[in-house]
Structure formats: C-alpha cells, structure tokens
Amino acid sequence: MSLAGPGPTNTPPAPPEGGLRTVALGGIGEVGRNMTVFEYDGKLLIVDCGVLFPEDEQPGVDLILPDFRAIEDRLSDIEALVLTHGHEDHIGAVPFLLRMRPDLPVYGSRFTLALLEAKCKEHRQRPKLIEVTESERRTVGPFDLEFFAVNHSIPDALAVALRTPAGVVLHTGDIKLDQLPLDSRLTDLAGFSRLGDEGVDLLCIDSTNAEVPGFVTPERDIGPVLDDVIGHVTQRVIVACFASHVHRVQQVLDAAVKHGRRVAFVGRSMVRNMGIAADLGLLNIPQGLLMNLDEAVNLPETKVLFVSTGSQGEPLSALSRMARGEHRQISIRAGDTVVLASSLIPGNETAVFGVVNGLVRLGANVVHQGNAKVHVSGHASAGELLFLYNAIRPSNVMPVHGEWRHLRANGALAIRTGVAPENVVLAENGVVVDLVDGRARTTGRVEVGHVYVDGLSVGDVGESTLSDRLVLGEGGFIAINVAVDSTTGRAVSTPTVSGRGFSDDPKALDAVVPLVEMELSRTEAEGITDSHRIAQAVRRVVGRWVAETYRRRPMIVPTVIPVSYGQAGTTT
C-alpha cells in the first residue's frame, strides 16, 4: 500500500494536466459524512454529502458536516452532486451544501431523492433533483456517468462510474452482494464485470466490513426468524429497526399479517419514511393492516405490533422512552416482547444495552442480534469484497467509508486479488489523490476539519468551545465575583465564590473565601487596579486551593467588576 502513515502534509500542486483528482472531504477515517470530490479539467463532481454523528469528545454537537472549505471558492465549478443512496451519512449535509449553491443539480434514484426532498422541505429548500436509474448513462460536464444497481440496507441504492479522458472511476457507494435480495434487485456484478473489461482505473470501495470474514447472510433469511419470534408471543410485540430499512420493515409487516396482528408505526421518521416507501411502491402495506398509534394501543395485546424507531438507544426515541417507562402511549408490561432488528453501531453499545436492561427490568423479553438472527449488515464482508475486486479488476484502489482499521483491511484484500500494493491508496480525508497515466498517487493535502452543527448554528462551535465543554463537563466551574473600585482597586463588595457542577456540599467552597479576601487585600495594597490582573490573581489562588484540597480541575471563572465611584455616586 502506498501509505503506511498518515500521508502527505504538503499543499497539493495544481491539478495535473489531463489528470483526474480525487479528494474525500469526509468518510475516510470515520464512518459518516461521506463526501468525495472528483475534479477533471477544472470541473468538479461530488459523490454524496452526508453527516457524521458526534462522539463523546464532541459534547453538545448535533451533527458534524464535511468541511466545505476546499470547494467554497469553486462553487460555480461544481457540475453536479450524485447521491448513491438515502442514508443520513450520505445525504444529511446536502441542505448545508445547497445553502452555498442552491441551484446545484442533484442526481439520485427515486427513493433517494424522495428522502432528500422531505429533508430539504424541513430546511425550506427546493433542490434541483434529477432522477436516474440503474444502467442509465448521463453526461455532466466532462464526466460521463453510468449508474449501477447495488443492494444495501435501503432500497434503490446506486454505484456510479465516472468516465473521463483521464480514466474510469467506479465509486461503489455502500454495497453488498445479497444474492437473494428481497426486491430481486441484485448488485449489478455483471455490469461491474463489463466495466472491468473496459478497464477501471480507480475503484473507490466501501470498507465497512472489510475486517469481517465471509459473506453477509441474505436479508431474506431474517424473515423466518422474525416470523418464529412473533408467532410465539402471547402479548404485545414491539420491533425496532432503522427508519429507512424498508425491506426489514416489509418482513415485519409480513409476519404481522401472518399472525393476525395489526401494525402501528411509532416515531416520526418511521412514519414519514414508510409513507414515502409505500407511495413509491417499495413497501407493500396490505389494506387494513396499518392503524394509527392512538387506536392501536387499545387493541388486545395479541392483536397488535408496533414498528418503532430507537434501535440505537437514542435517548429521546420512542423505544428509550418505553424502556424508562416514560412513553406517553406504550407502557411495557411483563411478558411483552421487544425485537431490536438492528445493528449495534460501535459507540452506541452503552445506550443500546441501557435500553435493553430497562426493558428487561420491566419484564420484557428482548430479542436482539446477540441472541437471535434478527439483523444482517448492509455492507459487504471480505468474501463479497473479493468478488467485487475480481469482477472489476481495478488498476488502482482507494478504500473509502471506514475507519483506518477498515481501510487497511480493505486494502489488504485488494492486494490479495492482485492489485499492486503501490496502487492501493489509503488516503484519509483531505488527502489529494491524482490519477495520471493510469497511476493513482497522493500528491498533497487540503485542510479538512470538523464542522459542527449545534442548534441553529453551523461552525461557531469549534475546538475551543468543545475543549471548554469537556473541562466543564468533567469538573464544573467555580465562579468568583467581586466588585472593585476602579480607581483604588479596593473591593466594594464581599467576594462571592460559588460552584456549579463542582460539589453537592453547599459549604464545599467556604474555606477559600478568606483566601480570596486576603489576595484582594494584597492586590489593593500593591496598588493593582486593573480588573484583569486582579482576576488573574484570584484565579491562581482558587485554582491552587482546589487542586490541593480536592485534587480536581474545575474551570475557575473570576469576574472582577470595576465600579467607578462617580457612577455609583450618581445613584445618590
């Protein structure tokens, strides 16, 4: 592999004449915010534009966006955005990109665009949507695009090939090779083989499950398991899964029909997405099966099944509320069965098991992928990746969609199928990959940071704010407030010392007040009148005291308010 370490640090040279440039602005070295920018002859084509969900070290952040800085001066050069499928980590950041380029043409399949349209509506945007289907070709600027059917954990997913004079790139998007897909829509391995005959110069390929040996079980095999579980329940059934997993929901509905249960969708995104899927004919809901939640809760417990969001333990989701006994309409009863027909995304374990334990504590039987085959992954395992490499026979490979461990494992698979090690490019976000004369090489790096969305704002929360939040979250703060005469530096109020997030003990900070008073006397005696200098002195005293007394590191926040005698005097 061409990259053992973190890669180049230099500013990239100008794009090579007649070459194709590839830069991921997100999605490499992480699972989320997928976004790859291709450049040929001064024109850009973007594949996907998703969000990343924050981790512990990014407290309070709602979403993380790809860093658009590398393209913000090139907006008019962007020919199009191509979306491979409708998951949040591929479409979630589109509204933020559209704010910069509202007229950007967006290509995608029917279901993908329907989900995007619903999302953009919430942002009051009406994007320019161009629907494409598998096997279709489109010319967009210098890029000759061909779309291929792929299967994944959402319907209507596509891979995209870019033909340029510099060579052919195939971007798989998220992909697996389910040979018995529920909708009979196979990943177009025949098409990939044909493209491989033609010659693929660069393959950007899903790395998520590259470490997992073998093959993903067909989605179809979950049906009998769900059927068996649901068939044995003598009370209520609640099935939680991803709100976009139409095929999973279809199998739940089929089992409900078979066992005489009516169905209610629980959770806003589940209701919305399944409505869209049904409208587009991707989900078959038999007449009379569906009820709204308020009615469904009154059905006999053997006659109802709820399909809910919350399979990742999201604290505000319907399922989490049920586990805490706080859901407005659904109370878990001993003997109810809850099925988590879902993955366990790394990082969510504590939250998910928290929900499981809450449900078990209330007496529910909880079925999950740890004790029954109620989930299969949407991403190709190593065995399937080998099929892809052997069909496509790429000259150069750039693993995408994964953490470093996944990228490395995927690169190793490529090499085992005969790709030259020096042509496997492990390029993290921002690393520039130039394809020239059939060889892909890293040539530099553009700056790519984390762009945080917190509430209504994008980008104003940065590393400095997060670092303060981490300090405050670990140790709280101690505030010291005092007013001083701005002329003499003398304290004109008794200093108050108070903590938040520091201690439950109301007297915890009493002992430091005399130390602060002594310090204020000292600064006054030394003739210090500058409120910042006084504040610094106070911070030092309190910080040292708390470290010695408690061995803790709260934030120390001294505020010295200068009061001018004249100003106070005017109140007489």
Added chain:
Amino acid sequence: MSLAGPGPTNTPPAPPEGGLRTVALGGIGEVGRNMTVFEYDGKLLIVDCGVLFPEDEQPGVDLILPDFRAIEDRLSDIEALVLTHGHEDHIGAVPFLLRMRPDLPVYGSRFTLALLEAKCKEHRQRPKLIEVTESERRTVGPFDLEFFAVNHSIPDALAVALRTPAGVVLHTGDIKLDQLPLDSRLTDLAGFSRLGDEGVDLLCIDSTNAEVPGFVTPERDIGPVLDDVIGHVTQRVIVACFASHVHRVQQVLDAAVKHGRRVAFVGRSMVRNMGIAADLGLLNIPQGLLMNLDEAVNLPETKVLFVSTGSQGEPLSALSRMARGEHRQISIRAGDTVVLASSLIPGNETAVFGVVNGLVRLGANVVHQGNAKVHVSGHASAGELLFLYNAIRPSNVMPVHGEWRHLRANGALAIRTGVAPENVVLAENGVVVDLVDGRARTTGRVEVGHVYVDGLSVGDVGESTLSDRLVLGEGGFIAINVAVDSTTGRAVSTPTVSGRGFSDDPKALDAVVPLVEMELSRTEAEGITDSHRIAQAVRRVVGRWVAETYRRRPMIVPTVIPVSYGQAGTTT
C-alpha cells in the same frame, strides 16, 4: 422467576427469626462494585467490596463505590469481609470500607490479599488480613465458611460457602470452568457436587456471560495463537492485556522466550502486579528475560517484546499514548505489531477502536479478538452455568454480577435445570432477600445509591452536581455579571455577558447585552432592589434569547452584585 419488574419498594421488616438475609449493595444491575451482605442472628458477613467505573452520564467521576449506608450503623456487627479474588470490581472499595472499620478481618487467598495489601499501602492502611486456601473451612461468628478453588481470569480465585442454621449459601464469585487451566487449578466442581449433596439453599452465581451460548475456550488455547503471531513478526511486538491477567502474560512470556525476544513491562500496574505474581510463584519469568523499559527500547526490533497496559483504551495508558504518538519511550513504526490480548468491555468500544485506528494509521498491524483468537473470557458461558446448576442443585438462585439482561438470562438457565421459577430471585442492589424455611423471597428494599469518588473526596459529588456537569458539558454556560446599587436597584456597572463552552465566535453574545440592559432598567423602574429577583429576571431574558437565537440550552448564570453606596462611598 419471582421478579418480573423492579421489585419491592417497602422498607424491609426486621430480619426473620432464624432466617438468613442477603442484600447486594452493588454488582446487581451493573458490572462492578460487587458487594453482598449476609446477615444471620444479628451478625453480618460481607463478600467482596469492589468499585464500579463510571459511564458517560457520570462525568468527572473517578470511581463509584457501593453504598455503605445500609451497614454504617452496623459496623460492629460485621464479622468479616471475604474477598473472592483480586479484581478491582471486587476489592477496589475495601480501603473505603476500612476507613469505617479499620480492624475488619479480611479473608482471601494469597494473591488476592497481596493485591489488596499493595492497594491499601497507597491508602496508608494496614488491614487485618487472614489468608485462606481452597478446601479450607473457617468459623466466623455464626458463619461456617468453606472455600472452593475456582478459575477465572486472575489466579487464586475462590468461591465461598456459608453454612448457617438457616441454610447453606454458595457464592461463586467470578467463575468459569476451564477444564485445562494453565495452572492446573480446576474449578472445584467435585466440591460443589458434594456441597450439592448436602443441600445448597441459596446459590449466588456469576451472570456475566449467561447470554452467551456454549463454553469458553480454554485459556491455554491462546498460547499457540500468540506464538504464531509473535513468531511471524519481523519488527517490534507490543502485547496489551489486563495487568492482573497472570496466565495471559505467562503465555506471552513463553512465546517471547521461544522467539528470542526479551521482555519489558510497560505501565505501573503491570510492573507492580507481575512483580507480585512472580514473587508468589504464580508467574514464571526465566532468568535474563526481563529488562527495564529504558534498556529494552534500545534492543534490535526483532529482539524485544513489550507487555503493556491500556487494552481498554484508557486515554492516559501507555498504549493510548503510543497510538497518539505521544509515548515518551516507544514510537510505533510502520510494520510493528500490536496485540490486544484482551476483551472489549461494553462501553469502551469507541476508546479501544480509537486506539486501534491510531495504531493502524501509524502503520502498525493490530491483532485483536476481532481478527484472531487472542482472548477468552474469564466468565462461564451458558453451557458452563448449566454444569454448575446441575452439580450444585440449589433450591433457590440469586443471579449476581451482571446487568438486568444477564441476570434474566442466568435465571432462565436455572429454571431449565429444574429450579422452581418462584425460587429464582432477581434482586437488584438494595433488594432484601430473606431465606426462611428453605425459601428465598424478596421482602423489602434498602436505599442504595451511587457513591462517587472524585479526586480526594467521597460522596460530595452527587446527582445534582452530575446533572449540572451534564448541562455544562453539553452547552457550556453564559455568565451575566452586573453590580447594582443595593438601595435603588440601579446598575452601577455595565452588564457583562460572557460564555464558556458556548461559541467560538467572540461576538456570539453581543446582541443580548442591550436586552439585559433594558431588563435592568425595567427592574429598576419597578423598584426591584433584591439581587436575587433581578438575577432571575436577567436569567429569563437571556435564556429565552439564546433558545430562540441558537436553539441551545447553556446554563445561564446571572450574578448581581449588590454594592451599597456607603461602601462604595468610603473609597473616596
């Protein structure tokens, strides 16, 4: 099972005449801070006294202790503390218990007591230690104790049986049934069978792996895998594992010897514990194998192996520093191999994979339980638990050491072996279980909370402080400071509004200052002079503004400093 829901809420009645009372003060509904209190005839016997490590919702907390309130008025009634083995979740809270009862006799095996002694030394305590071995019997007050050898992921673990006139209790401690243990010290299933013949009235049994079908692979089988991995490395090898896993380390040392590598221990607890193990003859370190770290780093890379702490991704550990390129002595080079010969404790996934990705990014090959059989659990899987139930044939079962999902699964196994469902007691921390006339029933509940250690203090950080920390960690705070004339309520300083952990934008809060000033004019005009009422008014205005403008919820901290004219006046 006798308990489908969370169990009784009533204050327990007085202990039944001639009955045996059991209360877990920790370890049930969680994995950690194991502590079970047995009471007979007014006398108490405690089994284990461990710590729990905090989760995300307990920020800044170092350790969580069992709640001693239920025994703090009964200290002189405690006959003894029995330790089953030397893991932190079984011995970590002993120094805190000893602060209340320094003369408490502590029973345990040789290695367990050696680890405890080292820990108590750090707390400047010299506990009263009473060494026991397997098959030994001791009478402690009304409790006739018998100890049984068990195997686990640390040497010298014991189960303990308590014979009382009310019946016989067996507490397994942490247990598995490795049939080919490295030290040939089998779990004493024969002894358990004999006890079963006599009749076990209550079995307290490890639930950790009750959800996992089958049997744990023998520890011994890891040796060849380590040997194979280490034998193929042409550069440095770093093996990380638990610092108390003597048998794992032994197998690493054996492989090092075989492949001509010398060994250095990295990390304070690894150095300390392996020293103790070697002194007690539990770890065989061939002459000349061990080097200190400073020398070892200068050896040729094919001639050295490091055994390190940090297998759980602890951010300050040696391995995490290496992954960040910040370790003082060891720099990871492309081609080095790192083996995580360890479990992945739920909740640590993000941290552990963060370390793995950091190492891979630096070019290391990382071997872990996901891609090689380099770890086996220390806790019995379902198959082994069935052996235990069938050997012991208990009348009543109380699953311990696990979250609710584990307890439930363990209870179900008991029932499948023939234990009457109503005799399986799922009793979370604090639930009182009384054994009377051979039947165990829950009869009430004592209050059991989380006792947090943060820095040097125990217990002053409680739920209110943690809740403040969570708010501060999510959104930071906005402080508004103003001095007012205490007589007129008039502002005598310009109000300052500043945020920490709120925004990187220095102007983010500028727009609210005029609103605060308007509000201060209003309160003055209304004749409000009370600083708390003024502060409340300011909080309302700022809180509403920030919610509308940013859709965020920082903590709002208004400070109104009353300045009396007379006081200010004296400065002239």
